[in-house]
Amino acid sequence: MVKSLSRNDLIPIGEMARRTGLSVSAIRFYEDRGLIEPVRTSGNQRRFLRSDLRRVSFIRIAQQLGLSLGEIDSAMRDLPHGRTPNARDWRVISASIRDRIESRIAELERMRDRLDGCIGCGCLSLKKCAIFNPEDRLASEGPGPRQILID
Amino acid sequence: MVKSLSRNDLIPIGEMARRTGLSVSAIRFYEDRGLIEPVRTSGNQRRFLRSDLRRVSFIRIAQQLGLSLGEIDSAMRDLPHGRTPNARDWRVISASIRDRIESRIAELERMRDRLDGCIGCGCLSLKKCAIFNPEDRLASEGPGPRQILID
DNA sequence: GCTTGATCTCAAGTTAGGTTGAGATTGCAT
């Protein structure tokens, strides 16, 4: 039995916005970036499938969890058939997201501990403080964003 | 006894870059932003004081710890005489930075826990999952960046 | 005095993730 596509299953962009909490322009932007591919009416207006609601929610969540749109795109493209993530996919993806969160937490904790050490050490002598004395240890990676502190 | 300013204490921008690990253009950019104020030679070249090394290091560290240039600017301007932060100033500033780091860690931990709950809950039913079901709860704050997940 | 590397200014470009606006169409309800 093939499900017929009821009119109600074709969602215009404004309703998508309302239902996902995103702005219309953001949704268009995601289409530009290849994250969603709505169909078009004869008059060229976007119409989204129900599954796009889930897809867009997924984007929103993954983003909130710290992934860039590019990373989200790859995550979704890695799925078989480029389908909308289902429960099993979600478990796989979220496990990897979890790892990222954990590392970020660990990184911040290291930073906090370093900072604590620095507060306590009567720092700023500029001779012994690792956090406050970058001379002669960096400036060797060329231009662009750099890593700054030494672990 | 007034210390005389030896020639060696006037540092050209290239050497600043070498010694702080920043790029020349970044240092110029910080001057634009009012974070440092080098003196100029008769030929209009920048010359930095030794204390600027510390000042620039401070910028770098605070930035690494998550402050924006604007915040760093205010932090330094809050100091008496807009002087380069000394040990006591550093303790005050770093305590507030520490708070920021702590909140960020707490935020990530909440996120991780929420994610764990979602992985475990056999989610994606789209009926009961708070993380995956944004309908009818948001989209009421107008345009611009939004808060996404509900705590 | 000349050359060479360092520096100067100023404008424009970059990335991410969008927003805003203009001007033209579409689509649904009456």
Place this chain on the structure above:
DNA sequence: ATGCAATCTCAACCTAACTTGAGATCAAGC
């Protein structure tokens, strides 16, 4: 059939934190 809200495209703008490039000038060694 018409009116009005929703939608369309495309270009320009936005913030942060810089980088890059062009064309000019400076400083220092020989």
